[in-house]
Amino acid sequence: MHNIEITDLRKLTEFIQNKYGYDFTNYAMSSFRRRIGRVLELNKFPSIDHLIKKISSDAEFFEEFVSEITVNVTEMFRDPSFWREVRDHIIPNILLNHQSINIWHAGCSSGEEVFSMAILLREMGIEDKVKIIATDIDKSILSKAKRLSVPIKNMDLNEKNYIRFQGSENLSKYYTEQNGRAVLDTSLVENVSFREHDLVKGIVFNKFDLVLCRNVMIYFNQILQNDVLKKLHESLFRYGYLIIGSKESLIWCEIANKFIVVNNEEKIYKKIKD
Amino acid sequence: MGKFNLSNKYKAITIGGSAGSFQGITKILSKLPKGMSLPIVLCLHRLKHVRNGFVEALSIKSTKPVVEPYDKESIKRGNIYLAPSNYHLSVELGNKFSLSTEEMINNSRPAIDITMETAAYTYNQKLIGILLSGANKDGAKGMKAIKDRGGLTIVQDPSECMINTMPQAALDITDIDYILKIEEIVEFLNELDKYYH
Numbered sequence: 495m496h497n498i499e500i501t502d503l504r505k506l507t508e509f510i511q512n513k514y515g516y517d518f519t520n521y522a523m524s525s526f527r528r529r530i531g532r533v534l535e536l537n538k539f540p541s542i543d544h545l546i547k548k549i550s551s552d553a554e555f556f557e558e559f560v561s562e563i564t565v566n567v568t569e570m571f572r573d574p575s576f577w578r579e580v581r582d583h584i585i586p587n588i589l590l591n592h593q594s595i596n597i598w599h600a601g602c603s604s605g606e607e608v609f610s611m612a613i614l615l616r617e618m619g620i621e622d623k624v625k626i627i628a629t630d631i632d633k634s635i636l637s638k639a640k641r642l643s644v645p646i647k648n649m650d651l652n653e654k655n656y657i658r659f660q661g662s663e664n665l666s667k668y669y670t671e672q673n674g675r676a677v678l679d680t681s682l683v684e685n686v687s688f689r690e691h692d693l694v695k696g697i698v699f700n701k702f703d704l705v706l707c708r709n710v711m712i713y714f715n716q717i718l719q720n721d722v723l724k725k726l727h728e729s730l731f732r733y734g735y736l737i738i739g740s741k742e743s744l745i746w747c748e749i750a751n752k753f754i755v756v757n758n759e760e761k762i763y764k765k766i767k768d
Numbered sequence: 769m770g771k772f773n774l775s776n777k778y779k780a781i782t783i784g785g786s787a788g789s790f791q792g793i794t795k796i797l798s799k800l801p802k803g804m805s806l807p808i809v810l811c812l813h814r815l816k817h818v819r820n821g822f823v824e825a826l827s828i829k830s831t832k833p834v835v836e837p838y839d840k841e842s843i844k845r846g847n848i849y850l851a852p853s854n855y856h857l858s859v860e861l862g863n864k865f866s867l868s869t870e871e872m873i874n875n876s877r878p879a880i881d882i883t884m885e886t887a888a889y890t891y892n893q894k895l896i897g898i899l900l901s902g903a904n905k906d907g908a909k910g911m912k913a914i915k916d917r918g919g920l921t922i923v924q925d926p927s928e929c930m931i932n933t934m935p936q937a938a939l940d941i942t943d944i945d946y947i948l949k950i951e952e953i954v955e956f957l958n959e960l961d962k963y964y965h
Contacts, residue, residue: 500861522840522866524858524886529870565870572854573819658817712839712867715860719840740819741852741867743838 498527498534502542506530509546514556516631517694518563520718529563536562561634565713568606569651570644570665572708573740574658576760581614581659584735584762588703591733595624598702598729600693601710602628605639606652611706612682617662621685627700629691640688643675652676694718698728705730708761709739720748727752730765737762772946772956776963778920779894780843780859781806782887784880784910786813786902788930792950793900797830797848799954804832805964806896807843809859811851811883813876813902819853826850837865851878858886874906884910893918896960898953900924902934911938915945922946922953 503526507518518526530542539545549556571577588595599608608628615621630636644652649665656665669676691699693710705726711719726736727749736753738761744750753763785793789812800808814822826834836852843849843863851857855867856878866886873879884897884907897914899907901924915921921944926932928949938944948956 522858522860522868524860524866524889525868525870527889528858528882528886565868567869567871574817575819654817709867709869712869716840739839739867739869741836741838741855743841745838746840 498531498542503527503530506542506546510549510556513550515695516560516692520694520715520721521563522713522715525565525713526563529565533559533562557634561632564603564630564632564635566603566632566635568603569648569655570606570610571652571655571659572607573760574655574660576737576740577610577614577659579757579760579762580611580737581618584704584756585615585618585620588735589620589623592703593623595620595704596700596702597624597626597704597706598700599626599628600691600705600707600726602630602636602639602688603632604635604644605642605688606644607706607708608639608686609642609644609678609682612686613656613661613665613668616682621682624685626683626686627689627702628686629689629696631690631692631694633690636688636690642678642680642683643672644669644678646671646674646676649676693722693725696725698725700729701731701734702729703731703734704737705734706737708737709742712739712742716746723747723749727765732765732768734765735762736765772959774960774963777894778806778896778960779891780809780887781896781898781957782809782811782884782910782914783898783900784811784884784902784907784934785900786876786880786904786906786931786934788901788903789924792924794826794829795950796954796957797826797834799958800831800848801958801961802831803965804846804957804961806960807845808848809843809851809857809883809887810834810849811857811878811880813878813880813906814853816854816877822853823850837867839865839867841865851883853878856882858882859890860886861890863890874904876904876906880907881910885913888913888917888919891919895919896922898922898924899935899938901929901931903931904933905937907934908937908941911944912942915942920945922948922956924953925949
C-alpha cells in the first residue's frame, strides 16, 4: 500500500478540477485514498505526480481513472427484504394517487439495481406505467449498463438474492448466457434511459416520485452529503420517496426535518416539506 | 504495574476475527471492565446476506451493547462497534466511521485489513490491534499497518486458536508485541482500563 498523504490528494483533486471539471475534494477520505492507492498499484505509478502527469496528457486514461475511483461493486436485489418492501408497499402506495411513476436511480453504476427494479415492475405487471432515469458520473460504466449484461460469475449471488426477494419467476427467465455474461432481455428496459450525470456538479433536472440512491453517498464526506441531499430533495415531488443504503442515515443531515421515516430498517424516507 | 507495558496514550482498540473467534470474542466482551474508556471496533467475518442477529448475539454477554455504526457516525469513547454485514468499515480522520461496498478483500466484506489500516492511519501510535482465530490471511496487513505506524499489536496465541491461519499470517510479516491467550487478553484490557480512571 502506498503511503499517500493528504497533501498529495489535495494536489490531485485540484488538478482534476481545473483540467476536467470533476470535483473529488469532498469524497470520503478513507475510501478515496484507498482507490487512489489501487490506481497507483494497478498502473505501477511510483507516486501521485506520475498519476497527475498521465491524467494531464491522456483523456482516455482519465475516463478509466474515474471508473476506478468510483466504486462499481453492486448486486441485483441487494438486501432482498428492501426490494420486497418496495414491491409490497412503496410502489402500491404511489399508485394509490398516481397513474404513472417516475423513478430516478442516482448513481446506477453497472445497472444491477435498475435491472432489479425492471424485473420487479414486470412481475407487478405495471412496467408500462413507469419511467426510469438511471444516471452515473462514470461514462464507461454507463455504457456497460446499457449492454444489460452481468458477469455470469455474479449470477449465483444474484439468484440467491432474487430467491430471498421471493420473485414470482426464475431469475434465469430474464437472461440468456452469452460469452460468460448473463445478458438481460432488452424488453425489460424499454422505459429506462441511462444518462451521464454527476451528483456533485450536476443540476436538478427533473422531478420524481421515487429516488434511489443506495450506497452512493457513503463515498462522500458530510459536507458533500448535505449538498447532494439538497438536490435529491429538490428532485422529489412532495410525498415522493427517497431511499438510501441500509447503513446510511439522514439523522445528521440539514434537511432531515423535510422528510419522515417510512421504514427505518430499509431506510425509506418520504418528503413532506418543500 | 502489571505484566504489560501500558499507558493511557491509546485512543481506540480494533479487534479482528474469523472462523473460531466467536467464543473468544464473547468471552472478551463479557469480561470487559464496566465503563471501559476506549472505543472498541470489531471487524468479524460474517455471513453477507444476514443483516440481523449477529450484533444481538454479541450483545447478550457483553458488558455493554454492541452497535453497528451508520455511515459517518462519530466514534464515541466506551462504545463497542461492529462492522455491518456486506460493508467495509473504515475509520475517517475526524473520528468518524465510513462504510463502503468496495470489492471484497481476502474474500471478505467487511475486511479486517481495511478497518485496521484506516484506523492505523487515523490513530497512529494511539491504536491497539488484536487479531483472533481465523482461517484466512485477512488482518495480517492491517496488523502490520498498526505496527508500522507505532501502534500496539496482539494476536491470540495460535496454539489456542481453533484455526490459527490468521494470527500466524500476522506473525509471519510483523513483529507482534504480545501473543496472548483469550484469558490474558481479558487481563490486558482490564489492566489497560485502569490507566484511564
